[in-house]
Amino acid sequence: MAETEAEAAPLLKEIFNRERLRHFAAETAAIYPAFDCEKFLALASEGLDGLSIMQRLRQIAVAYHHVLPGGFERNLEILRALAPRIDHGFASITLPEYVALYGHDHFDLSMDALAFFTRFGSSEFAVRHFLLKDLERTLKVMQRWSLDENEHVRRLSSEGCRPRLPWSFQLKALIADPSPVAPILENLKSDPSLYVRKSVANHLNDITKDHPEWVFDTIAHWDQNDPRTGWIIKQALRTLIKKGDSRALHLFGVGHKAEVTVDAFAVTPPAVKLGGSVKIAARLTSTATEPQKLVIDYAVHYVKKAGGTSKKVFKWKEITLASGAACELSISRAIRNFTTRVHYPGRHPVELIVNGEVLATSSFELLP
Incomplete structure (x- = not known):
């Protein structure tokens, strides 16, 4: 059975279900025996079913404030003691x-707490x-974080100031001018942690959407022969x-x-129902x-609810092809709904893209 958006979304927000709220209450009471679990649970669970994951997260924080x-x-002090007792990373x-x-x-005090x-x-x-x-003051702290011995703190220095961080509001000042984050990215350009390097690459990729020239100027001074730096650059672009x-591409x-x-390019079957591939x-x-x-690469032009289509490009393969040689490629793509994409009949x-140029087209019909 195809997974619909309505079915998929609760799976994520159920990170903050009633069972986890009871977990929060019990663990907090273990640290601070005077904690009013009943009041906390009433506040944290109010209207829970109708709240998104981020709304639930915030409501729990507000409940703590009142209790x-x-x-x-x-x-x-209490929340610091609670942090290692929470049984789920996102819940924390x-x-x-x-x-x-x-x-x-x-x-x-807040900056120290966030780093912790x-x-x-x-x-x-x-x-x-x-x-x-206070952009300037906070970035000064985050620049220090970029040199921290802990990879989670170093990652925060980059991830937290991404101009277009998913699930959060955009930082308009850094969209307009990314230069204040340059020292942070410079410190992390060859970080030993893949966890950190992924953040740096995603950060730069965000910036390419508004200031590609700035990104090219920045990476021009980086050592692409360093495997860590080279990986970041490739993912960033x-x-x-x-x-x-x-x-x-160059x-x-x-x-x-x-x-x-292009000897052949085809999408099969020519018609498919939701849930197929x-x-x-x-x-x-x-x-x-x-x-x-x-x-x-290949691109799929997804039909939008209001009509028309929206193009999404997917990576396929990078190869070195000898003179006169041929290569055959195939990939299967599921046609089912996610929280981030709903399909319409x-x-x-579908386009075949080679070295940035569309060389062939095909299509499939999504049936009602």
Whole structure:
């Protein structure tokens, strides 16, 4: 049975279900015996079924504010003791959310708390509230975090100030001018932790959507021969590569038009119902006189609810094809709903993209 958006969303927000709220209450009472579990559960679970995951997270933080004994500093002591007792990493994000809501008059204390809490989940959403209020002061702290011995703290220094962080509000000031984050990204450009490098790559990829030239100027001074740095650069330019940006392609030895013939490109079956899958297959033959590097992607034009289509490019394969050689590719793609994409009936064009150029098209029909 196909998974609909309505069915999929509760699975995520159920991280904060009633059972976990009872877990929060019991663990807090174990630390602070005077904790009023009944009042906390009533506040934290109010209207729970109708709340999104982020609304639930915030409501728990607000409930703590009303039930804990009083001052911010005293409450932080209790929450710090609670952090290692929470049984789910994402669930622990409610603790930095408390700091985001109530810690603005205690800047230094709040920054220390966010660096501590991020080790158990992440403070990436919470720190953005401080960036919004005082960008320069908060970035100075985050620059120090980028040199921290703990990989979770280093990741926070990049992830927290991404201009377009998913599930959070955009940082308009950094969308307009990304230069204030340059020292942070510079410190992390060859970080030993993949967890951190993924954040740096995603951060740069965010910036390419508004300031691709700034990104190219930044990475021009980086050592692409360093495997860690090279990995970041490649992942950072993925959106530009999908768009066929010649500068991005050139950096990876694909600064030329593909010299190939498309012997076949097809999507089967030609019609499919929601919950099924389609197979995308292609055969290419090189017409070049020497080996050539090819970046092969495909794009699906998804039908939108209001009509028309929205193009989504997917990575397929990178190969070096010898002169006169042929290659065959195939991939299966599930056609089912997710929280991030709902499918609608109609004709879905599919494109074969090689070195940034559309070389062939096909389609499939999604039946009602």
